Amino acid sequence: MPHKAVQNLSNTFLPTLSAASSPSLIGLFVTKDFGLVIGIFAALLLLAGAAAYFIDAETRSAKLA
Numbered sequence: 001m002p003h004k005a006v007q008n009l010s011n012t013f014l015p016t017l018s019a020a021s022s023p024s025l026i027g028l029f030v031t032k033d034f035g036l037v038i039g040i041f042a043a044l045l046l047l048a049g050a051a052a053y054f055i056d057a058e059t060r061s062a063k064l065a
Contacts, residue, residue, distance in 0.1 A: 029037050 026037070029040075
């Protein structure tokens with residue numbers, strides 16, 4: 001079991017740091033190569049579509065209540 005200070009650091013600081021730096025990193029990519037950003041976005045859309053396709057959940061005939 002990690003020390004409580006280390007656990008607190010990983011639960012609060014690191015997600016906050018990544019959320020704060022993410023727009024800056026995206027801005028860096030946009031200024032360098034906009035085509036790369038469009039390609040990454042398209043790849044993420046394809047990945048999301050594939051994940052949705054493989055989820056085995058049929059809800060057309062399921063009753064709501």
